[in-house]
Amino acid sequence: MAQQLTHTAVRPASAHRLLLGSGVVAGPVYVTVALAQALTREGFDLARHPWSFLAIGDLGWIQTANFILTALATIAFAAGLRRSLSPGRGARWAPLLLGAFGAGMLGAAAFPADPAMGFPAGTPEGPGAITLAGTLHMALGGVGFLCVSAACYVIASRFSRTGGKGWAVYSRVTGTLFLGSFMGIASGGVIPGANLAFVAGIVALWTWMSLLSLRLLRDAA
Template identity: 55%
Template structure:
């Protein structure tokens, strides 16, 4: 081996594009994916804190009787409308991140699609305001409030979106099960089942306290689940994982 060959062999080589992509903290694709997943972490706390702040401060709103969607009515209804649209967009970003994370396998196709459909339903729920009901806002009759076209579309959007959310929970539960992540599998399936039960309780109870509180608890659980899953996938997408 001559001196030129020895020099070339000892010279540091510059990694190619493929080598730089794998496990690189500066990888643009990984950075985009993690940013999208981060919106999934933030969506739940944003929705819950903004809704709770209004529920505790709006005159006539009763947490035990009124669904949070009713906050879209009244002089300050624009706050809840914005909250629904903003968290819908955040959930849509999470759905895109979810699409970029899992390899081929159970849930790789349908989990992101279902979460995306849920995101669209949130935006639609903000665009089509819920009808006033149960005495809120002030002046609304306790029973017999008129049903409007936008109130009907709000209910339809919510029903479709909630169904997609339940299905996404169950599909991701199956996904985690195949990965032998039993804790995440149980949490995902349990969230889907309990959320469905909470929605049915609210629809069947005709505005009773127990039905409304059951659904409120289910909503809190579902948002907490989404934030936890998004954070879990965010950490898994970090370089070296």
């Protein structure tokens, strides 16, 4: 009977670590796949084109798959985060906000961005035609970005209450950097260097999530 109870306890613990581990790998995989395409796709310019454009064209299925797999890993991490934070401050809202971010990525994968600014190769320069799919892509992605920025602040509040002041500052800085870079690209390219700043914001955000996952895995162990 004791052995049976031990196995029953191990299974939920292992599942929890697996969910948290999803948060470790989600960011590095997403960034690596996106950057590899950005540096090799004909006509793609990191300084001008958002990574969403990589889902357009003959090879767009690669970035679409990248969106979907990363979104599912993020939602899995959100489920693990809920258990890690319960009970306590942020146990409800942080997982919900991160889950909404993952859902926003799924929506962005379902509705690709509109071709514009010379990409894919052969597309005329300029903003291009605006379609319903392109509008939904921007709207769903934008909501997801706002949610994950809010999640950074919720996690910061949690750490402030539990004595993790370094993590509280790190989480606030990450949320502010990502939100600011998103607002810059949402301006429509009016701000010089906005696209590269958004790339930096994306890398910072995924780095934060990976490190947070590792921190929670260590605590769970």
